[in-house]
Amino acid sequence: MNSNNLTSIRMRASFNEEHVSGAERLVPKDRIDATVSELIRRAQNRVSCPDRIILTIEDIGSVVIKQLRSLDLVTLNVSDVEEARRTAARVLERAGVLPAAAERAMKLLATGPAPSGRNMRGAMMIDALTGERTEPDQARGIRASRFDWSDHAQAAVEQQLTGLGLTHFRTREALALATKVANAPGIIAELCWSDDPDYTAGYVSSLLFGYVRFPFLKKGGMDRGGRAFFTQHEGFDREVCIRYLEQETVLITEPGTCRPPCIPEIFINTLANRSVVSK
Ligand code: COA
Ligand code: AMP
Numbered sequence: 001m002n003s004n005n006l007t008s009i010r011m012r013a014s015f016n017e018e019h020v021s022g023a024e025r026l027v028p029k030d031r032i033d034a035t036v037s038e039l040i041r042r043a044q045n046r047v048s049c050p051d052r053i054i055l056t057i058e059d060i061g062s063v064v065i066k067q068l069r070s071l072d073l074v075t076l077n078v079s080d081v082e083e084a085r086r087t088a089a090r091v092l093e094r095a096g097v098l099p100a101a102a103e104r105a106m107k108l109l110a111t112g113p114a115p116s117g118r119n120m121r122g123a124m125m126i127d128a129l130t131g132e133r134t135e136p137d138q139a140r141g142i143r144a145s146r147f148d149w150s151d152h153a154q155a156a157v158e159q160q161l162t163g164l165g166l167t168h169f170r171t172r173e174a175l176a177l178a179t180k181v182a183n184a185p186g187i188i189a190e191l192c193w194s195d196d197p198d199y200t201a202g203y204v205s206s207l208l209f210g211y212v213r214f215p216f217l218k219k220g221g222m223d224r225g226g227r228a229f230f231t232q233h234e235g236f237d238r239e240v241c242i243r244y245l246e247q248e249t250v251l252i253t254e255p256g257t258c259r260p261p262c263i264p265e266i267f268i269n270t271l272a273n274r275s276v277v278s279k
Contacts, residue, residue, distance in 0.1 A: 014054075068253070088102070096188050125229050130233065146250065153255045164260060
């Protein structure tokens with residue numbers, strides 16, 4: 001698809017110089033006004049009212065846009081956070097993330113992955129074999145940006161998510177972000193839980209196993225969280241990967257399948273015969 005008629009609109013809101021929320025859309029020119037209003041409303045809806053809202057409206061020029069199908073989604077029923085993290089590590093291992101690398105990422109997310117011991121402004125990049133962190137700046141991290149759903153794909157995925165009771169806008173937005181990330185050159189999987197103390201859900205995702213959601217990957221009230229992008233060890237080109245994640249425009253034009261909740265053991269068994277899809 002040619003991007004001639006699309007504009008990237010990005011919103012970030014802060015209070016006392018601290019980031020409180022962000023969202024972005026890719027829309028045709030005749031929807032710029034309505035989208036700007038929607039994103040300002042979104043910024044003001046936060047519990048902690050921002051004292052600054054920054055909007056960027058950027059014509060993305062006539063580049064060719066990458067079109068993707070969203071990852072399939074499933075929720076795994078687990079009984080507590082420990083079981084959720086153990087299961088997440090087992091799922092990650094199927095995609096090639098060594099248990100020690102997954103464990104290191106989880107420890108960092110639980111304690112605050114920035115050098116200050118706080119949350120990062122983006123994601124960690126972690127070698128799936130050695131567990132080594134490779135992002136250029138450990139306070140900033142890497143931020144996936146310039147992605148959105150097409151109208152058709154958004155309506156279709158929302159219908160499926162609503163049917164499963166997943167009505168929180170975060171699920172749809174996180175699924176879009178994870179879809180862009182899973183398709184990045186050199187990334188084999190992602191792990192995420194939010195730093196919002198009221199939002200305990202988290203996920204692991206990859207092209208191999210899709211978007212695997214856990215109702216809780218941390219205990220309620222915890223304000224530490226973040227994302228880890230696990231990368232292949234051999235032949236990984238960090239700069240190419242970061243450029244794709246931060247600069248290249250991606251539109252999700254086809255919905256994946258959102259499945260009813262599943263027992264972890266059954267889901268993990270279904271992965272036995274799958275092989276890593278080449279990008
Ligand atoms: N946390 C903390 N600070 C953030 C931030 C975040 N998540 N996102 C942006 N900022 C602040 C930082 O100070 C950043 O400077 P830095 O690059 O030195 O870290 C500054 O804003 C500019 O960030 P930038 O990404 O260049 O701004 P932007 O206006 O182009 O885009 C967002 C901002 C928030 C829209 C974009 O970064 C983003 O995260 N998009 C994805 C949103 C989304 O759908 N998330 C789904 C979550 S479920
Ligand atoms: P959130 O899903 O908004 O609760 O964000 C959880 C964590 O993910 C943040 O603390 C950041 O570390 C990280 N993060 C936020 N936005 C992005 C992004 N666009 N790309 C990668 N990581 C992000």
